[in-house]
Amino acid sequence: MRIVLCGTGNLATRLGIALFAADAEIVQIFGRTEKNAAELAHILHCAFTISPEELVTDADLYILAVSDDSIEKTVANLAIRDRLVVHTAGSVPMEILAVSAKNFGVFYPLQTFSKNKEVDFRNIPICIEANNASNLEILNGVASTISEQVVRVDSNQRKQLHLAAVFVCNFVNHFYSIGEQLLNEQQLNFDLLKPLIRETADKVMNYSPASVQTGPAIRGDNAVMQMHRNMLEGNPAWQEIYSLISKEIRVGTHRDAVG
Amino acid sequence: MRIVLCGTGNLATRLGIALFAADAEIVQIFGRTEKNAAELAHILHCAFTISPEELVTDADLYILAVSDDSIEKTVANLAIRDRLVVHTAGSVPMEILAVSAKNFGVFYPLQTFSKNKEVDFRNIPICIEANNASNLEILNGVASTISEQVVRVDSNQRKQLHLAAVFVCNFVNHFYSIGEQLLNEQQLNFDLLKPLIRETADKVMNYSPASVQTGPAIRGDNAVMQMHRNMLEGNPAWQEIYSLISKEIRVGTHRDAVG
Numbered sequence: 397m398r399i400v401l402c403g404t405g406n407l408a409t410r411l412g413i414a415l416f417a418a419d420a421e422i423v424q425i426f427g428r429t430e431k432n433a434a435e436l437a438h439i440l441h442c443a444f445t446i447s448p449e450e451l452v453t454d455a456d457l458y459i460l461a462v463s464d465d466s467i468e469k470t471v472a473n474l475a476i477r478d479r480l481v482v483h484t485a486g487s488v489p490m491e492i493l494a495v496s497a498k499n500f501g502v503f504y505p506l507q508t509f510s511k512n513k514e515v516d517f518r519n520i521p522i523c524i525e526a527n528n529a530s531n532l533e534i535l536n537g538v539a540s541t542i543s544e545q546v547v548r549v550d551s552n553q554r555k556q557l558h559l560a561a562v563f564v565c566n567f568v569n570h571f572y573s574i575g576e577q578l579l580n581e582q583q584l585n586f587d588l589l590k591p592l593i594r595e596t597a598d599k600v601m602n603y604s605p606a607s608v609q610t611g612p613a614i615r616g617d618n619a620v621m622q623m624h625r626n627m628l629e630g631n632p633a634w635q636e637i638y639s640l641i642s643k644e645i646r647v648g649t650h651r652d653a654v655g
Numbered sequence: 656m657r658i659v660l661c662g663t664g665n666l667a668t669r670l671g672i673a674l675f676a677a678d679a680e681i682v683q684i685f686g687r688t689e690k691n692a693a694e695l696a697h698i699l700h701c702a703f704t705i706s707p708e709e710l711v712t713d714a715d716l717y718i719l720a721v722s723d724d725s726i727e728k729t730v731a732n733l734a735i736r737d738r739l740v741v742h743t744a745g746s747v748p749m750e751i752l753a754v755s756a757k758n759f760g761v762f763y764p765l766q767t768f769s770k771n772k773e774v775d776f777r778n779i780p781i782c783i784e785a786n787n788a789s790n791l792e793i794l795n796g797v798a799s800t801i802s803e804q805v806v807r808v809d810s811n812q813r814k815q816l817h818l819a820a821v822f823v824c825n826f827v828n829h830f831y832s833i834g835e836q837l838l839n840e841q842q843l844n845f846d847l848l849k850p851l852i853r854e855t856a857d858k859v860m861n862y863s864p865a866s867v868q869t870g871p872a873i874r875g876d877n878a879v880m881q882m883h884r885n886m887l888e889g890n891p892a893w894q895e896i897y898s899l900i901s902k903e904i905r906v907g908t909h910r911d912a913v914g
Binding site for chain 1: 723724746765766767768769772774778779780782804806808811812814815816817818819820821822823824825826827828829830831832833834835837838840841842843845847848849850851852853854855856858859860863864865867868869870871872873876878879882883886887892893895896897899900902903904906907
């Protein structure tokens, strides 16, 4: 299985390293800037190029780990012809590849990636989709070498997964950030919140989140909520977020109680 | 150090177990309902009562692990006189105890507690405050037997900590719950999100949350954000939450870029 990896960002880097560690034969990195492509090629002990004409044309799999906007253009510019090509995006339909490719699919690792932080791919769900059964089988084979959780997910499901990921990762991280800022205002160290952050995440590994909801909103503790809103007087956006989510927590409970 | 524990809820249970494991002498549980008080007393191998007249009057420390609303009433009803009494609430000023007690303070473990889930108190920050230095020293001694992170925090700081905790715990858990509901809509298992939830929490153990923000909002990916808002058409509250937080993530970045 000879692989060409297109892209040099966080996901390309992390995915490349995982494939390399699983003895995949990465033959070439295709990137937009020479420096980044050379850097990743160095890590993965393979060739690199930044010109479409120099693309290896006989690889078995082309992985597009590029930004959503660039997928369509990249696949059109590269001479991929009948080779298998996949993108790695949560919110882009598989069919976008159908214009320029005959054999195509999606290889979407559901995780947040940083260039410099190691991740253990074995626990990362890899969501695969392909234009036919044999291509799906190929993707399943590649994904299984790096992850223990390979799942078949169609484009609609993947889109929904990505939306859910925005809530449980991107929005959650923003709340961590609000927490840090609130502590800084009172000369308190963010470290104080870390055991709570960890426990909150740990808890839902074994319980449904709705069943372990705690805090003033679920208790209907209006005195505390009013005090909190007053404390957020100086930041109307945070105040609005506070009110909106507290209300939702209550409504959700009422919905459960009724349903 | 003879301790009376007032309350039988999640915090009273978990704190009682931690103190017991650290060889504290818990002499009595005071509760509102006989069943709950008897249950906890059984776990902690101590006496219990539900009538204020039967309260042990010569203990060294009375810990009120009761709801915010009940603190004032509880301390007034119990013959605590000159003994040291503390409450365990995030958002209640210490001075509420001054009306009925001479020696008082706060013993606030910054964590979310479930009755049935074990927690390791050693990593839980315990925020202490007292009406004088010698009482503070006593609380420091007790807290240090169960936690490695005892911090002196005044009532204003504690209030702010509690507000931050609502964001990073209660609101975060609600977003986990939204994630679960979104997955259920597409017949996907919540397990798929767990590695992402874990990694998102892990990341801020070593990085400032603002520095590791990812997702469509920080990238300014309007196409994906518009698609997500459309997908949330059926749930106006979630749609509003999505817009509001995405905007805040962008504004926060702009603020940083400018500042």
